Amino acid sequence: MRFEGTTGYVATEDLRIAVNAAIALQRPLLVKGEPGTGKTVLAQEIASALGANLIEWHIKSTTKAQQGLYEYDAVSRLRDSQLGDDRVHDIANYIRKGRLWEAFTADERPVLLIDEIDKADIEFPNDLLRELDRMEFHVYETGETIAARQRPVVIITSNNEKELPDAFLRRCFFHYITFPDAETMSEIVEVHFPGLKQELLREALKMFYDIRDTPGLKKKPSTSELLDWIKLLLNEDVDAATLRERDGRKLIPPLHGALLKNEQDVQLFEKLAFLNRRDGR
Structure with a gap:
């Protein structure tokens, strides 16, 4: 066996x-x-x-x-x-x-x-x-x-x-x-969403790992939450260009409720967006 x-x-x-x-x-x-x-x-x-x-x-x-x-x-x-x-x-x-x-x-x-x-x-x-x-x-x-x-x-x-x-x-x-690296995560996503556009996958993974690496985050999003998020992105027809937008107003990802699961983390990203707007980024 x-x-x-x-x-x-x-x-x-x-x-x-x-x-x-x-x-x-x-x-x-x-x-x-x-x-x-x-x-x-x-x-x-x-x-x-x-x-x-x-x-x-x-x-x-x-x-x-x-x-x-x-x-x-x-x-x-x-x-x-x-x-x-x-x-x-x-x-x-x-x-x-x-x-x-x-x-x-x-x-x-x-x-x-x-x-x-x-x-x-x-x-x-x-x-x-x-x-x-x-x-x-x-x-x-x-x-x-x-x-x-x-x-x-x-x-x-x-x-x-x-x-x-x-x-x-x-x-x-x-x-x-151990938490999957980007390469392994790509394989996991491919199992659940075969044929996903590589550009969308690349941008989604970049945003996902950026969120996980954010200092002060109370709960890091998990693999299952990433899969839920990608499913919503496909359902709402969110494209890679939307995920690439990095201005101060777009720090909170679209459909973020699949990734951020408590008010402290949402407030953290809102605060970061405010600081970026104040600093003119």
């Missing part, structure tokens, strides 16, 4: 090496990077490239590790016992399987995505150490042990919102997705 990228996802050489190293080592691949750099989509594309089923576990701030294994619905069992339902005699009827249970018992080797693990409580990664290491867990209510039929390909994403424990990091193969 080797990942070489797909027609819909531009994977750099170092990313392909990282994915295949994690598969060979049978270790979870921990992927970090700026939001919008394709971490979540990577798991989808790996599953597609390997012809494997994708099992997704999207983590929230309230998610507990136990939910990935199973949950015992004691409330439903109590209600059924009060109603005289025969299901209460088999406790297995009240065990809800989690995503790890699904991955461990899959007939064929799946890809398991644990998305944005850093959103959960700091103890969340530690609570999964044994299960991800030994690929098994015990169901106390039924007395059974659920062991993986084959090790799933585990992809774990993080936005670096909080530090992950060292014990957890030791069990992972790590890769940081």
Whole structure:
């Protein structure tokens, strides 16, 4: 099983090496990077490239590790016992399987995505150490042990919102997705907008990277936001000449709501435009 990228996802050489190293080592691949750099989509594309089923576990701030294994619905069992339902005699009827249970018992080797693990409580990664290491867990209510039929390909994403424990990091193969340079970004845009006029692409990328390099910017626009912006440029028939205009009144890009996502950054560009007009630029 080797990942070489797909027609819909531009994977750099170092990313392909990282994915295949994690598969060979049978270790979870921990992927970090700026939001919008394709971490979540990577798991989808790996599953597609390997012809494997994708099992997704999207983590929230309230998610507990136990939910990935199973949950015992004691409330439903109590209600059924009060109603005289025969299901209460088999406790297995009240065990809800989690995503790890699904991955461990899959007939064929799946890809398991644990998305944005850093959103959960700091103890969340530690609570999964044994299960991800030994690929098994015990169901106390039924007395059974659920062991993986084959090790799933585990992809774990993080936005670096909080530090992950060292014990957890030791069990992972790590890769940081660096923000694409202009050449790689051109390839990504070509995948989504084949045949885009090169002049428009060149001017759009120049403005995009100029915005990202602006000192004091609170939130830099991401790859996904660039793709949204280009889609709007095409939809509104904005040409390359419009993007080339650099006078003080044009510092804020057209359709900037796709790139600038908070009022502080919009105000920053308005201030820069004002200063340029005042200085007669």
